[in-house]
Amino acid sequence: MKSVLSDQVLDWVRKSVGSTTEIRSIKRLYGGTSSIVHHLSFTTGDVVLRQFDNEEWLKEEPDLARHEAESLRKAMKTSIPTPEIIAFDETGDECGGMPAVLMTKLEGTVQLKPQQMERWLAEMAESLVQIHSVQADDFPWTYFTYKDLAKLEIPDWSSYPELWGAVFDFVRVPRPQVRPCFIHRDYHPTNILWEDDKVSGVVDWVNACSGPAGIDIGHCRLNLAMLYGVSTADAFLSAYEKLAGYSFSYHPYWDLLSLIDILFGPPEVFPGWIAFGMTSLTDQMMVERLDQYMKSVLNRI
Known part of the structure; x- marks a missing residue:
């Protein structure tokens, strides 16, 4: 499978997930404008990878990856389903130059045309x-x-x-x-x-x-x-x-x-x-x- 993600990034994901199983699919998720988000499906489960590519935003808030990781940990205290943090790369050194956050994937879809x-x-x-x-x-x-x-x-x-x-x-x-x-x-x-x-x-x-x-x-x-x-x-x-x-x-x-x-x-x-x-x-x-x-x-x- 030809991937839009580099081997370095994929190696980091595999290492973080702790899985030696094959990646079944990689899908770009659209809808946001401030980062690159992919859905990666393993035979053992699904994860979401966010890569921060907005240089202006990173210049103002260089700790974005750590911020989201800690926010996800805090969000676990709520009674609503939220992604669980798996790993984060604050500097981007391990992910090809872009800070990244790896988290579990939630089930469900965005709904903008509700019936009720x-x-x-x-x-x-x-x-x-x-x-x-x-x-x-x-x-x-x-x-x-x-x-x-x-x-x-x-x-x-x-x-x-x-x-x-x-x-x-x-x-x-x-x-x-x-x-x-x-x-x-x-x-x-x-x-x-x-x-x-x-x-x-x-x-x-x-x-x-x-x-x-x-x-x-x-x-x-x-x-x-x-x-x-x-x-x-x-x-x-x-x-x-x-x-x-x-x-x-x-x-x-x-x-x-x-x-x-x-x-x-x-x-x-x-x-x-x-x-x-x-x-x-x-x-x-x-x-x-x-x-x-x-x-x-x-x-x-």
């Missing part, structure tokens, strides 16, 4: 409540914003520039005081796997950290608003609030902070959504839905 939207949202909310129930005071990675709040610029694609100015003013005020917990930091529908209309696992833990629960909720709501509209994002929040009970108190600050984190240019359809079947979305829809979502959050202040 209310149940689908409730399942996602329940899984997130379980993640946030994990204490993270001892976790060395902590939340930070991706944007410099002092250098925000009004997006020229928006139909409501004056409202974006209000958003910027709001996120620059002192943050609400909340108790940090374990957060996924990239919780959205394409990082959630399903089997028989039940969540079968949550993947992509490289950004996990100690931080405010509202950031996870805000990031997921933002994705839902762009995928389906504001009403779906609001329904997810309602489901989370109902399941979390007194352990969570909503504040629009975290929604708006999550919103500005994606302001790196005109909104575009995420390639992962297309890869998983959402082919009817357009960039213009993303612009309109982002504006509408921003307005809806401002109305909550």
Whole structure:
């Protein structure tokens, strides 16, 4: 079998797995944009290999492989299925120059066209409540914003520039005081796997950290608003609030902070959504839905 992975990488995988059995197949997994992911099938089981090839990201966070490995270990404390860490190469010395993480493969598939939207949202909310129930005071990675709040610029694609100015003013005020917990930091529908209309696992833990629960909720709501509209994002929040009970108190600050984190240019359809079947979305829809979502959050202040 001709492999897209080098012999050096395959030797490291075999050594890490501790298997002398043949590799039955190697398949590239698509949907993400920040790393190279392969599914390797052995006769004894399946594993997933993530290789970090984004030089800019690695320059900012050179410990990405170790970060994900420790995040996976921490995630094992939740009651939801998560990949188990097998091995990691922080420097890339053993894997041909690219830092790598090797983990077990979870069963299930991404589901972006649910037959019962209310149940689908409730399942996602329940899984997130379980993640946030994990204490993270001892976790060395902590939340930070991706944007410099002092250098925000009004997006020229928006139909409501004056409202974006209000958003910027709001996120620059002192943050609400909340108790940090374990957060996924990239919780959205394409990082959630399903089997028989039940969540079968949550993947992509490289950004996990100690931080405010509202950031996870805000990031997921933002994705839902762009995928389906504001009403779906609001329904997810309602489901989370109902399941979390007194352990969570909503504040629009975290929604708006999550919103500005994606302001790196005109909104575009995420390639992962297309890869998983959402082919009817357009960039213009993303612009309109982002504006509408921003307005809806401002109305909550």
